Amino acid sequence: MIYRNKTEAYWEPLLTIARDELGIQSFDPMGKPSADIRMCRVEDIGRALERAYDLGLLVGHTVTNAECAKEKCA
Structure with missing residues (x-):
């Protein structure tokens, strides 16, 4: 995934x-495909998504x- 606009x-x-x-x-x-792959616990991903949603x-x-x-407005 390539992010083009980092000023948002x-x-x-x-x-x-x-x-x-x-x-x-x-x-x-990072340059090497293996450096861009990491293991994350599902619980950690869920917590990150919850924080992003709350934000x-x-x-x-x-x-x-x-x-x-x-x-x-009233």
Whole structure:
């Protein structure tokens, strides 16, 4: 998988989750295919996905509240 736009706002939080939960330090390829393959426990993957999902909910809620405040929602 090649990531082209590393300046997106979500990039750093996702890399932080990958570091904390999966021990992945970078999404960049290492050069050797065997270096890009790692074993992860299903529980760790689930925890990483849960954190990413929670982050998405938080960002969505924040954006919605900001838009609502702009439009003076009830």
